Amino acid sequence: MVKTLKDVKPGETVTIVKYHHCGDIELRRHLLGMGFVKGTKVHVKKVAPFGDPIEMSIRGCDVCLRKEEAENIEVI
Amino acid sequence: MKKLIVGLAGNPNVGKTTVFNQLTGMHQHVGNWPGKTVERAEGYFNHGDYEYQIVDLPGNYALSAHSIEEIVSRDFIVDDDSDVIVNVVDAANIERNLYLTVQMMELGANMILALNMNDFAKRREHFINIDLMSELLGFPIIEINAKKKEGIEELLNTVEKQAANPINTSEKLAYGAELKEHLEDLQELIEKDDELLDVPSIWTAVKLLEKDSIVIQKVQQSSISSEIMVEVDKVSKHLYDIYNEGSEEVIANARYAFIDGLIAEAVEKPEVEKPTISDKIDRILTNRILAIPIFLVVMWVMFQIVFTLGSPMQEFINAVFTQWGEMAAAAIPNPYIASFVQKGLFCGVGGVLTFLPIIFLMFLCLSFLEDCGYLARAAFTLDLVMHKLVGLHGKAFIPMILGFGCGVPAVMATRTMEHESDRILAMMLIPFMSCTARLPIYAIFTAAFFPDNAGTMLLVMYLLGIIVALIIAALLKRTLFKGMSAPFVMELPTYKLPSVKGILIHTWEKVKGFIKKAATIILAAVVIIWVLSIFPLGVAYGSQQSILGMIGSAVAPIFAPLGFGTWQAAVAIIAGLLAKEAIVGTLGTLGGLDEDDEEGITSLVHDTFTPLSAFSFMAFSLLYIPCIAVLGVIKQETGTFKWPVLMTAITLVTAYVVTFLVYNIGTLMGFG
Numbered sequence: 001m002v003k004t005l006k007d008v009k010p011g012e013t014v015t016i017v018k019y020h021h022c023g024d025i026e027l028r029r030h031l032l033g034m035g036f037v038k039g040t041k042v043h044v045k046k047v048a049p050f051g052d053p054i055e056m057s058i059r060g061c062d063v064c065l066r067k068e069e070a071e072n073i074e075v076i
Numbered sequence: 077m078k079k080l081i082v083g084l085a086g087n088p089n090v091g092k093t094t095v096f097n098q099l100t101g102m103h104q105h106v107g108n109w110p111g112k113t114v115e116r117a118e119g120y121f122n123h124g125d126y127e128y129q130i131v132d133l134p135g136n137y138a139l140s141a142h143s144i145e146e147i148v149s150r151d152f153i154v155d156d157d158s159d160v161i162v163n164v165v166d167a168a169n170i171e172r173n174l175y176l177t178v179q180m181m182e183l184g185a186n187m188i189l190a191l192n193m194n195d196f197a198k199r200r201e202h203f204i205n206i207d208l209m210s211e212l213l214g215f216p217i218i219e220i221n222a223k224k225k226e227g228i229e230e231l232l233n234t235v236e237k238q239a240a241n242p243i244n245t246s247e248k249l250a251y252g253a254e255l256k257e258h259l260e261d262l263q264e265l266i267e268k269d270d271e272l273l274d275v276p277s278i279w280t281a282v283k284l285l286e287k288d289s290i291v292i293q294k295v296q297q298s299s300i301s302s303e304i305m306v307e308v309d310k311v312s313k314h315l316y317d318i319y320n321e322g323s324e325e326v327i328a329n330a331r332y333a334f335i336d337g338l339i340a341e342a343v344e345k346p347e348v349e350k351p352t353i354s355d356k357i358d359r360i361l362t363n364r365i366l367a368i369p370i371f372l373v374v375m376w377v378m379f380q381i382v383f384t385l386g387s388p389m390q391e392f393i394n395a396v397f398t399q400w401g402e403m404a405a406a407a408i409p410n411p412y413i414a415s416f417v418q419k420g421l422f423c424g425v426g427g428v429l430t431f432l433p434i435i436f437l438m439f440l441c442l443s444f445l446e447d448c449g450y451l452a453r454a455a456f457t458l459d460l461v462m463h464k465l466v467g468l469h470g471k472a473f474i475p476m477i478l479g480f481g482c483g484v485p486a487v488m489a490t491r492t493m494e495h496e497s498d499r500i501l502a503m504m505l506i507p508f509m510s511c512t513a514r515l516p517i518y519a520i521f522t523a524a525f526f527p528d529n530a531g532t533m534l535l536v537m538y539l540l541g542i543i544v545a546l547i548i549a550a551l552l553k554r555t556l557f558k559g560m561s562a563p564f565v566m567e568l569p570t571y572k573l574p575s576v577k578g579i580l581i582h583t584w585e586k587v588k589g590f591i592k593k594a595a596t597i598i599l600a601a602v603v604i605i606w607v608l609s610i611f612p613l614g615v616a617y618g619s620q621q622s623i624l625g626m627i628g629s630a631v632a633p634i635f636a637p638l639g640f641g642t643w644q645a646a647v648a649i650i651a652g653l654l655a656k657e658a659i660v661g662t663l664g665t666l667g668g669l670d671e672d673d674e675e676g677i678t679s680l681v682h683d684t685f686t687p688l689s690a691f692s693f694m695a696f697s698l699l700y701i702p703c704i705a706v707l708g709v710i711k712q713e714t715g716t717f718k719w720p721v722l723m724t725a726i727t728l729v730t731a732y733v734v735t736f737l738v739y740n741i742g743t744l745m746g747f748g
Contacts (some may be wrong), residue, residue, distance in 0.1 A: 018321065027563040029286075032328035033138035034565060035172045038321070040332070046358075049367045050460035053564060059171045060349070062568040064456050066463065069563055 005042065005070035006054070013043040014075040027069060035059040036073060077127045080239055083152055085180065086164035087173050088135035088494075089449075089569035091192045094222040095164055096132045097578050106585045108715045109148045115491075116148075117585075123232050131158070137172075139179040141290045144496060153185050154275055159239040161187045162231065164222075167197035167204060168570070170343065174335045181213075184246035184276040188234055189217040190227075196570075201346045209342040214248030223575055246276050251330040254318065258311045259285075265307055269298045284308045285315075285323040354449070354570040361450065367457040374450065375477050378441045382434055383481040383512065389433035397426025415610055415617065424602035427655065428595040431484050431705060435590055438478060438485035439583040445474075446492055447574030452566060459564060466549040469493050469564065472502040479509030480538075483706040484594075487713060488586060495562035500719060501552060503710055507702035507727055508545035510538050513656040517697045520660050520674065521690045524682040533694075541698055544734060548726065589712060597708030605654055618665065624650065638696060638732070639689030639739040649696070655703050688747045692739040699731035 008014050016038055019028055035058050036042075043057045053064045086092040096104075100119025109116045117132040133152055134145035141147055153161060161180060165173040170191075180187055189210075197204065210217040216234050220227030251259065262281040266272050272280055272295065283291035285308065295301050312323040319326050339345075360366055401422030408414040445451045451471065459470030466472070471493045478486035486506045490499045518537055522530040608624040615621035620629060620643055628647035635641045635649075644666040652659040661671035667684075669676040685693065701707070707720040714720075 019325065021322070024563065025287075027565070029138065029140050029324065030563055030565055032325065033140070033175060034567070035175065035332065037325065037328050037332045039329075045355075046362065048362070048456050048460060049364050050458075052460045052463075053456060055362070055456060055568060059169075061169050061172050062354070062570075064459075064564070064566050064568060066459065066564045069565060 005073040005075050006067045008044045010044050010046045016040050017074040020072040080126045081129045081158045083131050083133050083158045083161045085133045090164050090166040091222045092164040097581050098225050114144050114148050141288050160235045161185045162190050164190045167191050167194040178331045181245045181249045182279045184244045186242040187245050191219045192222050194219050203344040205342040215243050215245050255330050265304050357571050362453050371454050382437045386434035386437045390430045393430045397422050420603045420606040424599040428598050435485050439586045443579040443582045449569045449571040452568050467553045469498040475502050479506040482511050483702050484709050487709045498562050505545045508541045510541045516657045516660045521694050524678045525687045525690045593712040594708035598705050601704040638735045639692040653704050688742045692735050696731050696735040701727050
């Protein structure tokens with residue numbers, strides 16, 4: 001099974017592998033701008049009280065993504 | 077005096093606005109970018125021999141064709157004749173911040189980097205070698221502390237120097253050998269057409285590989301467009317074969333590789349980051365259990381400040397203007413002029429001014445919540461609810477809640493959302509939140525028919541509004557706003573103490589904007605209603621013989637299927653366009669009673685309505701066109717009449733359909 005950013009548990013740190021090409025291109029552009037590029041480390045900090053979105057720290061910034069957006073990013 | 081035009085660029089939350097405020101103080105002009113709903117803030121000041129014009133570009137992360145904010149910013153850098161671009165960078169987040177810097181380097185922008193909040197970075201043990209970094213980038217870096225106003229003088233001196241000797245910042249930009257080679261091939265092709273050389277060829281080449289629709293359109297005008305596009309396809313495919321990634325990703329990787337190189341050379345960072353104060357605060361504020369109660373408390377306090385504190389001020393202003401109007405009218409011998417002064421001018425101006433206290437208080441609260449960083453956390457906490465229920469952004473919660481107080485500040489509060497589609501959809505739903513101006517209507521009608529269940533009726537009305545809003549949201553999302561869903565990706569900025577100056581300037585700009593733009597629409601509406609009520613001259617004001625009465629009589633049959641087909645009800649509904657609380661007073665005056673004779677109006681309502689038609693009338697008052705002030709402020713916020721007109725149509729149709737169903741189903745079920 002391929003692991004995506006959506007499956008990462010709070011407290012874990014993962015590395016971005018690639019984007020799934022089914023994802024929205026605008027979104028991908030935006031994420032690339034926020035630093036979500038191949039090889040970058042992402043530390044998942046917490047999940048919102050209702051279970052979505054997810055807060056993570058990337059390149060020193062805290063960013064949150066919805067699960068539907070995180071599931072297009074493959075990580076290890 | 078020499079003129080200097082300077083653009084301020086940077087990511088959101090880097091203190092760009094603080095720099096702007098420090099430089100320009102109160103000499104600001106906030107408008108919209110031509111034809112866009114994006115705010116354009118400009119400021120002016122003099123420094124030495126220079127007359128500065130500063131343009132605060134919208135905060136963004138990239139310069140793609142991704143959002144209007146980004147397009148506006150890059151158009152400014154590309155097309156406008158700015159002398160210098162000052163790129164404000166948050167030292168603690170320099171890595172991510174440099175991504176935008178690099179894109180401006182692609183444009184060769186004559187740029188200076190203003191390194192802000194370096195003290196904060198140092199506290200996190202991030203040490204930036206400014207001289208080295210500046211050498212590597214090929215343009216000056218000035219350390220500033222925007223809040224304490226430090227380094228600003230040096231920044232301005234550097235701007236003046238660099239305006240005289242522009243730097244082509246694209247020179248030091250270096251992407252990996254493979255990409256560089258392909259970019260050079262493309263650049264060579266592009267350079268064959270002089271028409272395309274208004275921007276550096278590297279920018280065009282990069283944007284073509286990024287599949288930027290606007291740049292592609294421009295290139296298609298070129299005489300050698302097919303040649304270029306063939307090459308672009310070839311390069312994209314080639315890059316895909318090597319990296320197994322789309323060319324956009326290859327470019328983003330290359331930009332970050334350049335940045336990583338800079339950081340490795342010029343920034344010293346600890347192996348493991350220390351937990352920041354923000355992390356500690358977040359342990360409480362976005363805690364699984366505490367987050368929601370805390371949010372509710374924050375909202376409650378905000379609501380109290382805005383409305384409990386603001387309403388008495390509103391009433392006071394209203395009372396003063398009513399009194400002045402009467403006094404002025406009494407002093408004018410001509411009854412028509414007196415009526416105009418009282419019911420047109422004083423009512424109109426008073427009607428505009430009553431909104432000021434709540435707008436002022438709302439922006440104080442909202443600016444504070446936004447600047448300190450809490451707003452983003454609230455959106456994080458509640459996004460799921462807003463997203464799943466209405467398809468809106470988590471930040472839409474605040475306008476919706478404010479909507480229960482008053483639609484005017486609520487519409488203005490949509491500004492906190494970054495994407496236009498989110499903003500406009502939220503605006504379209506605000507009128508269905510039952511604002512306090514509807515309360516007098518409910519009070520009279522429930523007192524007349526449902527005195528024992530007043531609380532329940534009130535709840536039913538609020539719920540009806542919310543349910544209708546949910547349905548409308550679902551419909552709009554599937555039609556007009558189809559595919560306009562904006563990604564959520566949101567930065568959670570570090571908590572900081574907001575600057576009082578910044579909050580006050582922001583609030584003042586908003587209040588000024590309201591007076592200037594929305595006020596004219598409100599005033600015009602008041603005068604129109606006055607004209608309709610007084611003509612033809614000689615008839616009693618607003619009576620059946622007046623134009624307003626005639627219009628009321630003409631449209632009354634339309635309301636008959638809803639249960640209230642009288643001309644009085646129709647006139648009251650028209651009068652309610654000015655302000656919904658006017659509905660009750662109008663029913664009173666049309667029945668020969670005093671405006672504020674509550675008991676009289678209650679028994680009048682009791683005699684002229686049935687319980688079902690009363691319910692139906694309440695529902696209609698809730699759902700039809702919000703008052704003119706809300707329409708005015710939507711025009712002000714969106715910059716076009718399209719949205720207020722559309723809202724008028726949507727609310728009228730919705731009100732009619734829902735009320736029709738309520739009344740006729742009620743009749744069938746025997747409640748008539």
